[in-house]
Amino acid sequence: MTTYKLQYFDGRGRGEVIRMLLSLGGKKFEDVRYSMAQWGDVKKDLPLAQLPILYVDGKPLCDSSAISSYLAREFGxxxxxxxxxxxxxxVVGVIIDLxxxxxxTIFLPDEAAQLAKQKEIFDGKAHGFLKFLEDALCKNKEGDGFFVGDKISLADLNFHTSWETLQNLxxxxxxxxxxxKLAALQARLSADKDLSGYLAARPKHNV
Ligand SMILES: N[C@@H](CCC(=O)N[C@@H](CS)C(=O)NCC(=O)O)C(=O)O
Known part of the structure; x- marks a missing residue:
């Protein structure tokens, strides 16, 4: 049986889609979560000095996009x-840019600076990205299904965790x-029979 171990921080961030895919794929995995206090020690032994890394049967795979694409192909x-x-x-590319x-902005020192930067980004390019995503969703089943095809895909999973972050900023x-339509997709995904169990059981994080 293939073994999976994920190294990431104790947050959703770039690790969450990987966790969702492993859960949807029905795979047990070692979910190693580091605090910022541990990061200095952990970082020096990593190939890129950054996370996530997924170990598949002990073999490391770096980069969240490479990992999630691999798992999405493996599990359909x-x-x-x-x-x-x-x-x-x-869709995934637009979501990453968004x-x-x-x-x-969460790393800016105070709330006023965070708000100002979020406003600048959101009212600028992010608004255009969200409009593109809503239009893309509406091209499939008038926006009442998923981004692509007739089942959850990697696109919907990236969307779910990113929208959750937007709900928390x-x-x-x-x-x-x-x-x-994007808000309704989020609700549909949250209630999905295959995803909802994972969502309810995971540690809660704003980002
Ligand atoms: N392109 C990489 C970016 C990885 C990345 O920036 N990871 C962040 C956490 S989300 C990190 O390790 N930051 C700590 C650091 O750079 O010191 C990926 O998608 O995996």
Whole structure:
């Protein structure tokens, strides 16, 4: 039986889609979670001095996108043909561009600075990214299904954890009602019979 060990921080961040995929794939995995206090010691032994890393039968795989693409292909969450896979990659790419600068604002020193930066990012490029995502969702089953095809894919999982982060950031949480189809997708995914058990059982984190 294949063994899986994930090294990441004690948060959702770039580790959560990997955890979701392992859970959806029905795999038991070692979920190693580091605190910032441990990070200095851990970092010096890592190939890229960053996380996540997934060990598959003891073999390391770095980079969250490489890991989650690998697992999505293994477990059947990467569409049913090459075009669907490309559409999934497109959604994931947009979500990474949306999420990364917004989440970095939590490292700014005070709440006023965080709010100002979130406003600048959200009202600028992020708004366009969210509109693109809502339009992309609406091209499939009028926005009442999933991003691609007729089942959850890697695109929906990336969306779920990123939207959750937007719901927890002070500026963005007040501005999400412009995207009702995306909000409804989040609710559908949260209630999904295969995902809801994992979501209920996991440690709770804002980001
Ligand atoms: N492209 C990489 C980026 C990895 C990355 O930036 N990881 C962050 C945590 S989300 C990290 O390890 N930060 C600690 C550091 O750089 O000291 C990936 O997607 O895995």
């Amino acid at each position: 969450y990467y569409g049913s043909n090459n075009w669907e896979a490309a559409l999934i990659d497109q 999420w990364t600068p917004l989440v970095m 002070k500026y963005t949480e007040k501005n999400l009602d412009k995207y009702p």
